[in-house]
Amino acid sequence: MTTILVPFHHDERVDLPVPADVTVEPVLPDGDVWTRLTTLYRHVADAVTPGDTVVSGDCLVSAGVVAGVQRAGIDPVVVWFDAHGDVHTLDTSTSGYLGGLSLRLLLGAHRDIFSDRIGLEPIAEDRAVLVDARDLDPAEVDYLATSGIHRSTVHDLGDIPDGPVVLHVDVDVIDSAELPGLRFPAPDGPSTQDVIAAVQHIRRTRDVVAFDLACTWYTGDPGLVADMTVPPKP
Template identity: 55%
Template sequence: MTHILVPYHLDEHRPGLDVPYEPAVTVSRDLTGDDVWERVGGLYAEVADVVAADVRGGQVPLVMSGDCMVSQAVVAGVQRAHDRASPSIVWFDAHGDVQTLETTTSGYLGGMPLRMLAGYRPELLADRLGLAPIAEDRIVLVDGRDLDPPERDYLAASNIRQVFTAELDADGVPLGPVYLHVDLDVVDGAELPGLLFPTPGGPSASEVGQAIRRVLDTGRVAAVGLGCTWHEGQDGQGAAERVRAALPF
């Protein structure tokens, strides 16, 4: 597994971002453009190229970043390596990440990446990356428990399947190659210090690690995204070490 670091939170460069694993590759560049989509679009095109080359080389890239939006680049890279064949998605996250620009009250773009992977507003990023939408029935949201009303409405009407961490087994993993996404805030907020958006009532890091192992054991994981969605300086509080001990990467 190739550890790739993208030290950004959206278009904010975070060179001091603590990550659980030593990166073999770091993708960093000067971000230019009139809006956030243009700025991250250039970065993500480079990330997609790195991911595609790694997958073509028979490796499984693990992309670590400070947010979940970089998932657009990882999935685009997998599609490039597989001649645009789309992977299924297993998405571990305390949040739904299915907001839209029209429904969000906070305006936080990090609450939209799963909705965008399912085809929302392709002109924002997907068209720039050559990213094809993922069919909703090929997406599983794991332990999404902090959902705003528009997210609940969308998920209830969609074909996205929702499960708890303990429920996810090999039979519940969608067919085909898999993009495995893990936002570390899926872990109960009391267990990991310093999360940007801690959410109570979740599984332990050990339980998340066991579920991830069940997904990896299918032998179909093509790429992994790891959202290190915490404040700077978490190594001092032991968060990265706890993640290393619990997750099977």
């Protein structure tokens, strides 16, 4: 298993003191944010092979991870741990924060400016599982009410669709009282140990072809990354 570090939050370099076998940090071109992001994620896709763990500073990098496993001929299910829905579009976002579009972009939103430019084939809604999203904007609530996305909690993962899994974990799924320094803290969430246990259960019982960990914090504990990414016990 290779650990790949992508030390970016969106298109800005950030410090992530995490040991890694490979670091992906290309010089990004001048241009708009989409040009810079899609350049970065093409490099991520180039680096990813089945079985890898990817650690980054945001959720958008998951697009490069999924594109990388698709290049290996794998059609993955995406299991998405996050306190937020990440299912906004440019039309529904009130903050303009692009990380809030991350899962929706994987599902094909704004394909011409995003997925087509990195070679990502959009994931079908019914092959996505959103875990413990509790901080949702009204537009996200409306979308999720009619979408095919499966919903579950850390404590009850429900039925994950058949097939190989890309497992995405945003550390802010953890209760903010336990994890200070988050960019977008959300209270009333599961404990650190409960999240680690759920992640390890999926990694132990399913064919996880890539594990993508988003460290969406200003300051955080690298020890949490080590705890989250340790290989599961049989």
